[in-house]
Amino acid sequence: MAININHRRNLAQRKAxxxxxxKRVRKHIFGYPERPRLVVTRSARHMFAQVIDDVAGRTLASASTMETELRGMSGDKTAKAEKVGELIGQRAKEAGISQVVFDRAGNQYHGRVAAVADGARKAGLGL
Known part of the structure; x- marks a missing residue:
């Protein structure tokens, strides 16, 4: 079986x-204790969200589609992403956080990333 070298190069270029x-986005975003950073990470199949206090270097709340309650959920990936946003909003509220700085981590603010933000807003988290 021949390996397509261009395919690997394209993957490396996309990752770079x-x-x-x-890095460009993170230059302008920093999470303080009164307004931590909401980081959204997306893979081909799953969505992950964390509320991070950059001063202390601690994760205050997290949610992902890999949790048991969301793994069994039917629907498309966008619906699951919105549910992740609602979960992270609820958990942040329980931790006493009402305002966050949204960090899209180099992804476009579109589709599943925007759905996480919308879900967090639905839960009452200010972005």
Missing amino acids: SQMRRQ
């Missing part, structure tokens, strides 16, 4: 491009 975008 995302890392550049992520």
Whole structure:
């Protein structure tokens, strides 16, 4: 079986491009204790969200589609992403957080990333 070298190169270039975008966004975003950072990470199949206090270097709340209650959920990936947003909003509220800084981590604010933000807003989290 022949390995397509261009395919690997394209994957490496895409990853490098995302890392550049992520660094560019992170230059302007920092999570303080009174307004921590809501980081959204997306893979091909799952969505992950964390509320991070950058001063202390601690994760205050987290949610993902890999949790048991969301794994069994039917529907498309966008609906699951919105549910992740609602979960992270509820957990942040329980931790005493009402305002966050949204960090899209180099992803476009579109589709599943926007759905997480909408779900967090539905739960009462200010972005």
